[in-house]
Amino acid sequence: QVQLVESGGGLVQPGGSLRLSCAASGSISSIYNMGWYRQAPGKQRELVAAITSGGTTTYLDSVQGRFTISRDNTKNTVYLQMNSLTPEDTAVYYCNHGRSWGQGTQVTVSS
16 A cells, blocks of 8 residues: 655644645556545545646636646656645645555645
8 A cells, every 4th residue: 555644734824825745655557546635624535636647637616727737757746736825725635545545744834
């Protein structure tokens, strides 16, 4: 099973930026996408962005144009660049690959 470790969360002011990283260890399958999900208090977990092994990306409508997902296959790492952050982006962000989940990293957008 793949182990996923997220990093890069924190507190940022509205309009600011953060870059999340997800380092994967183990065997990465080309069948499954790499994805970033988030879960805010009292809300369901939602898919924020995903990237296929071939590099095709998809985004949640509300983050389109502000967030960018990318992957470095040489480092088995997936990134989520988040720009123009708003308080509505506050959540715990999780990395996903197939049935594997990371532990989550908190992103808080507040002045």
